[in-house]
Amino acid sequence: NLEVRLKKYKITAPYSGALVEALVTPGTIISPGQKLGTYIKQNVFELELNVNASLQDFLQLGTKVNLTNISKTKEFIGKVTRVTPQIDRSSQTIKIFVEVKSSELKEGEYLEANIYAKNVDKAIEISRTLLVNNNSIYIVESGKLKLIPVHIVYENTNTVIVEGLKNGIEYISRPISGAFEGMLVKVVAD
Numbered sequence: 333n334l335e336v337r338l339k340k341y342k343i344t345a346p347y348s349g350a351l352v353e354a355l356v357t358p359g360t361i362i363s364p365g366q367k368l369g370t371y372i373k374q375n376v377f378e379l380e381l382n383v384n385a386s387l388q389d390f391l392q393l394g395t396k397v398n399l400t401n402i403s404k405t406k407e408f409i410g411k412v413t414r415v416t417p418q419i420d421r422s423s424q425t426i427k428i429f430v431e432v433k434s435s436e437l438k439e440g441e442y443l444e445a446n447i448y449a450k451n452v453d454k455a456i457e458i459s460r461t462l463l464v465n466n467n468s469i470y471i472v473e474s475g476k477l478k479l480i481p482v483h484i485v486y487e488n489t490n491t492v493i494v495e496g497l498k499n500g501i502e503y504i505s506r507p508i509s510g511a512f513e514g515m516l517v518k519v520v521a522d
Contacts, residue, residue: 334359349373352439372439377432379410381445382425384487391415391447397430398446408434408443452485455495461507463492470511472502477515 338358353370356362379399383391391412399408410432419426430445437443462469467484470477482494497503502519504511 334361343368345371347373375433375435375437377434377437377439378413379430379432379443379445381428381430381447382420382423383428383447385419385424385426386486387447388415388419388426391426391428396448398448399430399432399443400446402442402444404444406436408432408437410445412447452493452495454497454499455485455493456497457488457491457493458503459505460487460490460492462504469494469497470504470508470513471497472504472517472519475516475518477504477508477511477513477517479513 349372351369351371355367355369362368393412393415395412397410397412399410400406410430412428413431414429416427432443458469463482463484464470464479468479468481471480472478480496482496484492484494486493504517508515508517
């Protein structure tokens with residue numbers, strides 16, 4: 333009786349694709365709301381990214397995203413299709429979803445993303461270890477160290493992008509143990 337009833341129904345997807353996970357077999361009794369499997373649209377992928385919550389104002393639907401594979405041999409273009417409004421409390425990030433269309437991609441492949449957020453004039457990327465009290469750096473002025481405040485625009489794992497430095501200013505390239513304002517230093521080119 334179940335086999336006769338099964339022949340009366342046909343489940344189809346609204347697009348062509350591939351079945352990547354089957355959770356039931358023919359003849360299995362299905363409950364309402366039970367997941368049958370996973371069917372994906374071929375050559376269209378969705379990449380989930382965790383992005384610093386401070387960039388939320390710059391990430392809008394349709395924003396272009398440059399993607400590369402881990403070995404940097406292939407490049408892809410995607411666009412932001414969804415931005416979650418909720419901030420993850422433990423990491424202070426938000427999730428964005430990027431749609432990528434390519435026949436060269438495979439499900440589960442790792443990608444690196446570069447998102448154009450905003451232009452920052454007169455900014456420089458420096459090592460995070462150069463920051464003093466998370467808001468200042470030492471510069472060299474007349475052969476002496478001087479502590480000046482900087483504004484952090486963006487933070488990476490090992491570096492920060494800061495603004496507030498004048499063009500041509502000399503700053504220390506490595507942290508100096510026991511450094512203090514007014515300390516005599518000699519500039520050596522790296």
